[in-house]
Amino acid sequence: MEATLIHTIILDGVNSLVDWGNNLLWTYILIGLLIGLGVYFTFATKFVQFRLFKEMFRVITEKKDGTNGISPFQAFTISTASRVGTGNLTGVALAISIGGPGAVFWMWMVAIIGMATAFIESTLAQVYKVRDGDQFRGGPAYYMEKAIGSRALGVVFAILLTLCFGLVFNAVQANTIADAFDGAFGFNPLYMGIVIAAVAGIVIFGGVRRIARVTQIVVPFMAVAYLLIATYVVITNFALIPDVFMLIVSNAFGVGEIIGGGVGAAIMQGVRRGLFSNEAGMGSVPNAAATANVSHPAKQGLVQSLGVFFDTIIICSATAFLILLTDVYTVDGAEGIQLTQDAMSAHVGEWAVYFVAIAILFFAFISIIGNYYYGETNIEFIRSNSNWLYAYRFAVIGMVIFGSVAQVGLVWNLADLFMGLMAVLNLIAIFLIGKVALAVLNDYTTQLDSGKNPVFKASHIPDLKHAECWEDEQSS
Template sequence: MLIFIAVVAGVYTIASGFLQVRYLKDMVVHTFTGKSSESGVSPFQSLVIALSGRVGTGNIAGVATAIAAGGPGAIFWMWFIAFFGSAAAFAESTLAQIYKKKVDGEYRGGPAYYAEKGLGWKWYGYIFAVVAAVSTCLLTPGVQANAIADSMNNAFGIGPVITGIALVVITGYVIFGGVRRIAFLASYVVPIMALFYLIVAAIVIFANIEQVPSTFALIFSSAFGVDSAFGGMIGAAISWGVKRGLYSNEAGQGTGAQAAAAAEVSHPVKQGLVQSFSVYIDTLLICTATALMILMTGNYSVADPDGGYIVDYTDGMEAGAGYTQAAVDGVLGGFGSPFVAISLFFFAFTTLVAYFYIAETNLFYIVRGASRKIFSNILKVLFLAAIFFGTVRSATFTWTLADIGLGLMVWVNLIAVILLYKPTMAALKDYQLQKKQGLDPVFRPSQVNIKNADYWIEREQEDEKRKKTM
């Protein structure tokens, strides 16, 4: 899987002329322009829905487990997969916009939809929809819920059962309110908590500013196996860095694509660029902040694959949010544990809500007609049960389930993404041409010979009728 995603991301990176760098300005501009409509959310709201899924346990506990299993060099490989993975995020999100449709008055889209419309493989769309619904409803929520329970227990002594009940009640209130309540929650909670987290990280880093050069030197030397302590861990560094980086930023998984489809934009590429930018925010900004806090304060341990530890600076503490809590505590006293616990709660909670949105989107693809509401309510009950289950199980068990869900979704999604190379690049070239002409790009499928883009074809036809009556 790791090789496959690197190949797919590399193909789109080269073919697009490194859009991750060339269109960085456009990413920022499109993120903060555009408005919502009766059917869709704004590009910014779509971004934060995607970020609510991306920014979660992986940014705090996931970074710690990557360091513990792969050494400091794992952080470099997290950056690596973020840079190239942003091209895969662009491709899947652009495709989600091209082949989106209206369902019950709201935009829905994602891998199931572009497999059916773009490839003409409805059966493959069903495969992804089933895999995604099962993964995001039953397999991946547990790791977020478990991390919340663990951090609350460490910081406040609250038992997992109490945390599980409270989490079920709060999550139930949000998911029964529909996509607009989800978007409203994400648009406020994610930016505010991310900002506070980055401010605290900056304080910790500034307090250890003399460690910056040596910390980056440690990351790079460990990544390529030349560090004296971690020289034999290059394979583990690559594996764990890419795996945990991918879990955090979700590039190529198809989840961000479903949030992208909900946006109201004039051209699919605009939202593709916005979602590409979200990968940078998740990994290059928030994950890096966590990694620097842990490494600069020396609050980490690295396991020896043959048993024991290569280094043990935490007295055998289980890898996870505790590393970050200890790092902040070292600078800000007893503030660290509660702050990280609260941050992790909001990050992981918004991820849970995003998971439900993804599960429901794929359920709606599978189930049509009047029975949709009944199945949606069943899905909500199963999802809430999975959350409670995750709070009372071990971290190892929940991470294993999450890795299974992640792997299944990446494989099924990326096969479709690479096979739909042609319409993706056609949309990008159309965007580039209109930009060169000084226009605000507007997507017209007939001009780029993209078929079965039903929503955009109807929109183009309506525009033609409007012009004739004027």
């Protein structure tokens, strides 16, 4: 009895501390940074997310530029494997249940301006990537060291990302899978966690090429299957779609929501859950962007900008419409993955509970794989040591099992805290060195306008240093 009381006191203390940190970050710091820098980069890039939207689809299908590294599409699927997960099914449901339908509008806004931010950070990751045998590595830790000149800042970011994605976020993914299968099939969460951990272990011990092969197959299959159901629901309820849009917009700006404080909740949840889902500006996706072997850094900037659109405007919107085309979100006690399951059941029948459980298995499992890789590349940045890497891999497997039986609230709050800390560091960094990405974009569009397939060399930008993979004498 006494041990239980002590455990409860400690848990309550941890929850209170995490809540305080989240309130400070998300209320006073991050919303301003995300929206402010998103708008700034949108104008600085001359609306790259609209201007080169068609070009994004062209570059994603290009073959890799040489024998090293992985293809642009494989890099896209690795990043999408991390993006497309519980944020698309559970995160959207949480945003609506806590922030109301208006939260969806702010998820859209963050994604649209976040496409420009995503372009900047992924382009920088390509510029400052490094060779690792026949592969490439890179990301915020690398451009913090090379462009800003602070290895210490890079190490801090690498530690935060490893803890956030490799451990905390993977606990969130496992938690959602276990919860969905418990609700649909009555599976024991602990046993489910052990199975997930075992399969994940087989993949992650196979290295980045195995990760790329798995995600290249699973991501399109999983996304298409889920979107087909959502499309069917939208078509069969097409007459109600204008009402759903009005519901979203009115709750985002309505007078009643302003008086009641609902707009603040909608913005908070929309930004928070939007960032969790599409990761624009967080500094995670650049780790995947750096692995691609392309002829020009801007190509991965465009590919990963498209990833934000695909994740939030397409998949998150599909979940939002599924929920808002019913009234299940108004029922007390319905939230998270169970809200999504209830909504789909209302549309297509009870079998949807099982379908969502299977869908979340695919969504969340590939996120575990993508999240793992982000941690791996940052451990390599801190110290290239096989013992550290093996310790990390076993820690990931352990956190998957822990997450399957942990309390939902604490796991999600910890995810928000680490995600926020990462985003603050990365946003400050890309603001300081964003002019490099802007120069790279200008070089790309100049070549594109002259009818060329853009090819980049470091000498194209005066005084560009530490871009060793792009030196004139280096081959791809």
